[in-house]
Structures are given as structure tokens and as C-alpha cells.
Amino acid sequence: MSDLFFSTDLLGEFERLHRQIASAFAGFPASLRAMRSGTFPSVNIGSTDDSIEIVAFAPGLDPAAIDVSIDKGVLAISGERKPPGPEADDETRVYARERFMSAFRRAIELPPHANPDKVSACYVNGCLTVSVGLSEASKPRAIAVQ
Amino acid sequence: MNDSTELATRESRTDVASRESAQPAKQLARIAPAVDIFEDSHGITLYADLPGVPREKLNVRVQDGSLNIEAEAMVPSPSGLRLQHDEMRHPHFWRAFTVSLDFDVSRIDAQLRDGVLKLTIPRHQEAKPRRIEVSVG
Numbered sequence: 001m002s003d004l005f006f007s008t009d010l011l012g013e014f015e016r017l018h019r020q021i022a023s024a025f026a027g028f029p030a031s032l033r034a035m036r037s038g039t040f041p042s043v044n045i046g047s048t049d050d051s052i053e054i055v056a057f058a059p060g061l062d063p064a065a066i067d068v069s070i071d072k073g074v075l076a077i078s079g080e081r082k083p084p085g086p087e088a089d090d091e092t093r094v095y096a097r098e099r100f101m102s103a104f105r106r107a108i109e110l111p112p113h114a115n116p117d118k119v120s121a122c123y124v125n126g127c128l129t130v131s132v133g134l135s136e137a138s139k140p141r142a143i144a145v146q
Numbered sequence: 147m148n149d150s151t152e153l154a155t156r157e158s159r160t161d162v163a164s165r166e167s168a169q170p171a172k173q174l175a176r177i178a179p180a181v182d183i184f185e186d187s188h189g190i191t192l193y194a195d196l197p198g199v200p201r202e203k204l205n206v207r208v209q210d211g212s213l214n215i216e217a218e219a220m221v222p223s224p225s226g227l228r229l230q231h232d233e234m235r236h237p238h239f240w241r242a243f244t245v246s247l248d249f250d251v252s253r254i255d256a257q258l259r260d261g262v263l264k265l266t267i268p269r270h271q272e273a274k275p276r277r278i279e280v281s282v283g
Contacts, residue, residue, distance in 0.1 A: 043233055
């Protein structure tokens with residue numbers, strides 16, 4: 001019975017509300033940390049012993065129009081998200097417009113031992129995965145004791 | 147005969163109980179995807195951002211006039227990955243909408259492309275806006 005009243009996912013709704021408020025104040029500086037929630041695309045970063053893996057959650061992009069570049073140890077992902085389909089005319093009523101639609105750019109500073117020559121990127125199901133190799137010298141290795 | 151029915155009801159009861167206890171933990175980890183919803187004379191078009199969701203992990207359901215979108219993102223990651231920064235913490239999506247009876251839920255068309263779900267729900271033929279000719283008597 002309680003399911004009837006709480007069937008909506010409260011935390012999910014809070015998240016959405018937070019995102020809407022954040023986008024309303026998008027022009028203002030957020031904090032010293034410069035990470036604003038509601039930034040597009042969301043990015044997850046992880047590392048393995050021989051690579052750095054960056055996943056950008058950027059649905060609905062043309063893979064050819066995504067620009068991934070590395071300059072002076074900074075990885076930048078940029079592009080533009082355009083609304084699909086024909087423009088809304090007078091007949092069309094808009095009930096919700098929550099999806100991010102604009103140009104975007106995100107920059108990620110890579111650690112000094114990242115190897116900018118060993119980068120691969122692929123776009124699957126709206127997720128851009130960038131894999132940056134690490135230079136040989138930084139890989140963990142056992143040192144033989146004489 | 148009697149025994150088997152009892153067994154069946156008991157089974158379903160445990161099923162409900164376990165589902166109830168399992169649900170709260172699961173629901174915490176769901177986010178509502180961003181959507182765009184438009185309506186024109188043909189029907190409703192809904193776009194939902196579901197990054198990283200493959201077709202087999204997307205579940206669109208219509209029941210009692212309620213449209214449920216449930217999905218899980220699957221991002222292939224190499225073994226031994228240590229996550230250092232995460233803005234997308236719970237890649238589980240869930241959102242529900244109420245659909246008016248004016249729309250024909252039996253003819254919903256769903257397309258998933260590059261992490262964007264496009265749903266088109268046509269209007270019932272009799273619910274389409276139409277001009278009524280006024281005859282002069």
C-alpha cells in the first residue's frame with residue numbers, strides 16, 4: 001500500500017530537481033572546485049596499472065562531431081549537441097525540455113606519466129570512452145634485490 | 147488439489163515479501179533521466195537521455211495508463227579498474243509518466259540510438275484535433 005504513495009523514486013526526483021536548479025544558475029560560478037553539477041557530459045575517471053580510462057556520458061551525439069584532443073597534458077572533449085528532428089512550430093506544445101542542448105567542452109588534466117601517443121577513443125551507446133596509456137617508466141614493477 | 151493451491155499461494159507470498167525487502171535498497175540507486183516531451187497533432191514525442199544503455203537493458207512498459215522507463219547503463223571497463231572520480235554514480239535509470247487516454251499506447255514506437263530513447267505515442271484517431279464544418283441551414 002505504501003508503494004502507492006512512494007512509487008516515485010524520491011532520490012531520483014531530488015536529483016532531477018537539483019539538476020534543474022543548477023541549470024537555472026548555470027551562469028554563476030559554483031565553487032573553488034569548479035565542478036558544477038549539471039555539467040555536460042558527466043565524466044567518470046578510473047585507472048588501471050597501464051592506462052587511464054575516462055568515460056563521458058554524452059548521449060545523442062554524432063561520433064564524427066566529437067572533438068577529443070590532448071594538448072600539454074590536458075585532455076579536452078568538446079562538441080555540440082543539437083536538438084533532433086524539425087524545429088517546434090506553433091502547433092507543438094512543449095511539456096519538458098530538460099536535456100542539455102548546446103556546445104560543450106570538458107577538460108581533464110592528465111597525470112605527468114600519461115602517454116599522449118597512446119590514446120584511443122570509442123563512442124558506444126552514447127558513451128565516449130577514452131583510454132590513455134601510461135608511459136612504460138611509471139608501470140609498477142618489482143625490483144630485484146641483489 | 148488442496149495442497150497444491152496452498153503451496154502456490156505460499157510461494158507467491160514469499161515472493162512478494164522478498165521483493166518488498168529488496169526494493170528499497172535497489173530504488174536508492176536510480177536516477178531520473180532528463181527528458182524532452184513535445185506534443186503535436188499526431189501525438190507525443192518523448193526523448194530520454196540514457197547514456198550507456200544497450201537495447202537489452204532498456205525496459206519500456208505501459209500499464210494502467212502509466213508509462214515506465216527503466217534502464218541500466220553498461221560501460222565496458224578493463225579489469226582492475228580503480229575509480230577515481232565519478233559524476234555518474236548509479237547508472238540505473240527509472241522514470242514514470244502518466245499517459246492520457248487520448249493516446250494509443252498500443253502503437254507506441256520506441257527507438258534507442260546512441261543512448262537516446264525516442265518514444266512516439268500516437269493520438270487515437272477520434273482524439274485528433276479536427277475542424278468542424280459549420281453548415282448553414
